[in-house]
Amino acid sequence: MTPLEIEINGLKKELISMWILVQSQLNKAKEAMIQFDKDLAREVLIKEKRVNSFELKIDRDCENIFALHCPVAIDLRFLLAALKINTNLERIGDIAASIAKYVVDSSVNFDQAAMESTSMIRMYEEAVNILIDTRTAFEKEDTVLARSIFKRDDVLDNINDAAPTTVADVIKADIDSLPEALYILSIIRKLERVGDQSKNIAEEIIFYVEAKILKHYESGREDLADEEQQ
Amino acid sequence: MESTIVKAENYNSYFGDNHVVKDVNISINKNEVIAVMGPSGCGKTTFLRGINRMHELIPNATSKGKILLDGENVYDMNAIYVRSKIGMVFQRPNPFPNLSIYENVVAGYLLNGIKISKADKDVIVEKSLTSAALWKEVKDSLHKKGTFLSGGQQQRLCIARAIAMQPELILFDEPTSALDPISTSSVEALFHELKANYTLIIVTHNMQQAARVSDRTAFFYMGELVEFDDTKQMFTNPADQRTQNYITGRFS
Numbered sequence A: 001m002t003p004l005e006i007e008i009n010g011l012k013k014e015l016i017s018m019w020i021l022v023q024s025q026l027n028k029a030k031e032a033m034i035q036f037d038k039d040l041a042r043e044v045l046i047k048e049k050r051v052n053s054f055e056l057k058i059d060r061d062c063e064n065i066f067a068l069h070c071p072v073a074i075d076l077r078f079l080l081a082a083l084k085i086n087t088n089l090e091r092i093g094d095i096a097a098s099i100a101k102y103v104v105d106s107s108v109n110f111d112q113a114a115m116e117s118t119s120m121i122r123m124y125e126e127a128v129n130i131l132i133d134t135r136t137a138f139e140k141e142d143t144v145l146a147r148s149i150f151k152r153d154d155v156l157d158n159i160n161d162a163a164p165t166t167v168a169d170v171i172k173a174d175i176d177s178l179p180e181a182l183y184i185l186s187i188i189r190k191l192e193r194v195g196d197q198s199k200n201i202a203e204e205i206i207f208y209v210e211a212k213i214l215k216h217y218e219s220g221r222e223d224l225a226d227e228e229q230q
Numbered sequence B: 001m002e003s004t005i006v007k008a009e010n011y012n013s014y015f016g017d018n019h020v021v022k023d024v025n026i027s028i029n030k031n032e033v034i035a036v037m038g039p040s041g042c043g044k045t046t047f048l049r050g051i052n053r054m055h056e057l058i059p060n061a062t063s064k065g066k067i068l069l070d071g072e073n074v075y076d077m078n079a080i081y082v083r084s085k086i087g088m089v090f091q092r093p094n095p096f097p098n099l100s101i102y103e104n105v106v107a108g109y110l111l112n113g114i115k116i117s118k119a120d121k122d123v124i125v126e127k128s129l130t131s132a133a134l135w136k137e138v139k140d141s142l143h144k145k146g147t148f149l150s151g152g153q154q155q156r157l158c159i160a161r162a163i164a165m166q167p168e169l170i171l172f173d174e175p176t177s178a179l180d181p182i183s184t185s186s187v188e189a190l191f192h193e194l195k196a197n198y199t200l201i202i203v204t205h206n207m208q209q210a211a212r213v214s215d216r217t218a219f220f221y222m223g224e225l226v227e228f229d230d231t232k233q234m235f236t237n238p239a240d241q242r243t244q245n246y247i248t249g250r251f252s
Helices: A003-035 A038-069 A073-105 A112-117 A120-140 A143-173 A175-210 A222-229 B044-051 B079-085 B101-105 B107-111 B118-131 B151-164 B181-194 B207-213 B231-236 B241-247
Strands: B004-015 B018-029 B033-037 B061-069 B086-089 B169-173 B199-203 B216-221 B224-230
Touching: A003 A038, A003 A073, A003 A112, A003 A120, A038 A073, A073 A175, A073 B231, A073 B241, A112 A120, A112 A143, A112 A175, A120 A143, A120 A175, A143 A175, B004 B044, B004 B199, B018 B044, B018 B061, B018 B199, B018 B224, B033 B044, B033 B207, B044 B061, B044 B169, B044 B199, B044 B216, B079 B086, B086 B151, B101 B107, B101 B118, B101 B151, B107 B151, B118 B151, B151 B169, B151 B181, B181 B199, B181 B207, B199 B207, B207 B231, B216 B231, B216 B241, B224 B231, B224 B241, B231 B241
Parallel strands: B033 B199, B033 B216, B086 B169, B169 B199
Antiparallel strands: B004 B018, B004 B061, B216 B224
């Protein structure tokens, strides 16, 4: 194994560790929200510092590899992708922390029925699953799985698009639920961002493995990206 | 508009029975900088030396196929004429040790018995040294021996000597491998300037140098031209797995 391969393997492991931590943060924030467990929510807020440390460490490692190894071709693409995936994961970590903060700040627990009727729980589960699958796609360099993320992000977008109506219905049914309904709306908006960040990560995986640039193209219009890059 | 200056058509080189360059087809445009890279023994230097017929100077060496310079096969031309049209700079700076800087620049004329006036020589020396980014450094010591210069300056003197003959094409065989990083950088900067008037083909082991200085890169492996493409493309997404393995250092 060349010194560069050793560095890249190390970086890959570090990214996967960060991925697992961010995934755990997102899951714990969900549990804290459903159970209204303020202690668990506080744990998420504390562990957010670890996510930030990962981000700084990975940034610094990428910088060192660029400076010392002058990577090219697939190695160069991996490093460029690693830098962006790192940023995206850190933002997902931020989202988990901000959901946890809602739990800490809220004086009343979130109504189960409201969370169900707005499809927020379903959306949350799908967002976590998408994040898990991006990690699998990254680990296995599986661009078919990475491409499947684009369609699944549409599910999150649809729930987000319907949110003004579904949340309004919750408020109409019980005006006293207004504060928690607003929290639910905010969480839906944040989960939509998790979908976007995961989609960005999937694009980076495809760029790294296949050297194809898909960003700024609608899913399903990869032909346009191919044409332009030729 | 791009115009082809050198074209290899089914070009092959042999050392006795050893087939070292295999059926190479390549087309190089005027004012391009081409980097040629590949592992040791892949045939890149032999190919380079085939372009100006240096290859045939080695006993037992033969070649087949065509090297066209402006559409004419160099193997149908006078070899001396070919080498005046195609300059060459080698790995180690090799100014003539007994000649002054001035005489080194016009050595091509002196050695070929081409008579030119003192005034013309003066013009050629200044112009060539200026093009080789050396004039300012040596204009007050033109009659000192070329070997008094630093390694980087000597290499630029050799480039000036090649330029003095007004070639169409200059071949470089690992031109900076014997130079320190500062001299390497000045020679690389020179490539960018020379590009305006000449076509350059540079054999290099230094991949970062190939990436920095060339417009297009050719990758040779076991005598074959595996890939020839835009340098940016080659270093970000090479088409051939062998190229990728080589440039990423995963060559077994």
